Amino acid sequence: xxxxxxxxxxxxxxxxxxxxxxxxxxxxxxVLGLPTGNTPLLLYRYLVEMHRKEGxxxxxxxxxxxxxxxxxxxDHPASFHYFxxxxxxxxxxxxxxxxxxxxxxASDMEAHCRQYEEEIKVAGGLDIQILGIGTDGHIGFNEPTxxxxxxxxxxxxxxxxxxxxxxxxxxxxxxPYHAITMGIGTILEAKICLLLAFGKKKARAIAQAIEGPVTxxxxxxxxxxxxxxxxxxxxxxxxxxRLVNYYQWVYEHKPxxxxx
Ligand code: GLP
Numbered sequence: 557x558x559x560x561x562x563x564x565x566x567x568x569x570x571x572x573x574x575x576x577x578x579x580x581x582x583x584x585x586x587v588l589g590l591p592t593g594n595t596p597l598l599l600y601r602y603l604v605e606m607h608r609k610e611g612x613x614x615x616x617x618x619x620x621x622x623x624x625x626x627x628x629x630x631d632h633p634a635s636f637h638y639f640x641x642x643x644x645x646x647x648x649x650x651x652x653x654x655x656x657x658x659x660x661x662a663s664d665m666e667a668h669c670r671q672y673e674e675e676i677k678v679a680g681g682l683d684i685q686i687l688g689i690g691t692d693g694h695i696g697f698n699e700p701t702x703x704x705x706x707x708x709x710x711x712x713x714x715x716x717x718x719x720x721x722x723x724x725x726x727x728x729x730x731x732p733y734h735a736i737t738m739g740i741g742t743i744l745e746a747k748i749c750l751l752l753a754f755g756k757k758k759a760r761a762i763a764q765a766i767e768g769p770v771t772x773x774x775x776x777x778x779x780x781x782x783x784x785x786x787x788x789x790x791x792x793x794x795x796x797x798r799l800v801n802y803y804q805w806v807y808e809h810k811p812x813x814x815x816x
Contacts, residue, residue, distance in 0.1 A: 557766060557780060559787045559803040561794045565598055565754040568788045572686070572752060573602035575786070575816045577612055579683050579748075587618045587676075589685030589738070590644075591696075592636045595752050596686060600644040607648045614650040618679050620672075621657040622687070622696040622743075626710060626734035628660045634724040635660065658708070658736035669708040669736060676742070685738075685746035689753050692716055693761040693774030697737035704770070704778045706739030740778045749785045751776065753793040762789060763796035 562568040576599070580586045590596070606612040621636055630637035637657050645655055656675055662668035676682060687695045694700065697711045712734055713721075722728040743749065753762050765776035766787060772778075779785040794800055 557782075557785045557787055558806075559766060559789065559794075559797070559799075560807050561789050561791060561800065561803055563791055565790045568752065568754065568790050569598035570602055571816070572599045572750060572788055573606060575748075575750065576603060576684065576686070577606055578816050580612060580614070580617055583616075583683055585616050585618060585680065587620070587679045587681065587683045589620050589622060589682040589743070589746055590640065591622050591686050591688045592639045593688045595688035595754060597643060599686070599752065603644065604647040612648075614648040617650055618654045619645075619650070619656060620676055620679070620682060620738075622685075623735050623737035624658040624660045625732040626660045626665070626736060627732050630657075634730075660732075660736065662736075665710055665736065669710070672708045672736075672738075673742065682746035684748040684750055685743050687743070687749060687751040687776070689751060689758055689761050689765065689776050690717055691720065691757055691761055693765050693776045695740070695743060695751070695776045695779075697735040698740050698743075698775040700773045700775065702740060702772055702775050704772055704775070704781075705741040707742050708736065708738050710734050711737050740775055744778060744782055747784065749779055749782050751779065751785065751787045752789075753787070754790045756792045756795065758793045759796040762787070762793050763798075767798055 624636045628635040632638060658672055659668055689695060692700055699711055699714050718731040719728055721731055725731045764774045768777060770777045770780050
């Protein structure tokens with residue numbers, strides 16, 4: 557794992573945007589795995605800015621979102637469809653046919669999940685999967701005890717996750733109980749996994765995921781198996797890590813060719 561600690565979320569998000577830009581510019585048909593939540597908002601803002609000011613071209617970009625609530629239509633303001641179009645897709649030149657987000661209203665959920673996996677494969681696999689993290693250490697909606705080799709499927713959300721996401725729904729009782737999510741096995745097949753975490757409330761989950769044992773109780777810890785997992789943190793999210801000085805030393809001495 558490569559752990560990069562930046563003074564704040566702005567600088568960390570700028571770095572993330574530079575890495576995504578590099579992938580978009582290097583590949584003929586870049587395939588991005590994308591998250592929702594508060595964490596990637598700044599990254600999306602920087603990508604939009606790069607599109608507007610530097611002409612970053614999204615016309616060849618293919619995207620797959622990590623997850624979606626079951627039962628929400630794409631125009632529901634709390635749906636991840638709505639979120640993605642509002643914060644990124646409507647502001648760049650992406651082709652709508654290249655955008656993939658699980659369908660929370662699919663009539664045959666199992667078939668839909670299988671097809672989602674197939675579409676990722678047909679696209680050539682994910683060049684990068686960007687991730688946030690829940691306070692219980694989940695990635696996507698892979699709640700504690702999710703199989704570490706799981707594929708795209710339906711998960712029941714924990715009470716903690718439903719409480720934390722209640723702000724998007726007005727009240728907790730409006731938060732769906734189920735979501736479709738890429739599995740841990742799906743995520744681990746991405747060529748690069750880039751996890752972003754900001755703020756003190758993520759510090760414990762981050763310490764467990766990076767320095768704790770690999771366990772399905774903290775599904776982000778499965779990233780320890782990934783050959784190219786980059787963890788981008790602000791200082792607060794890094795505050796419970798034991799090897800902070802080492803991570804900073806490694807970053808300062810990174811060979812020039814490895815930088816982005
Ligand atoms: C939800 C999403 C995750 C996200 C997490 C944290 O559970 N399914 O993908 O990482 O929330 O959200 P936030 O970035 O708002 O803290």
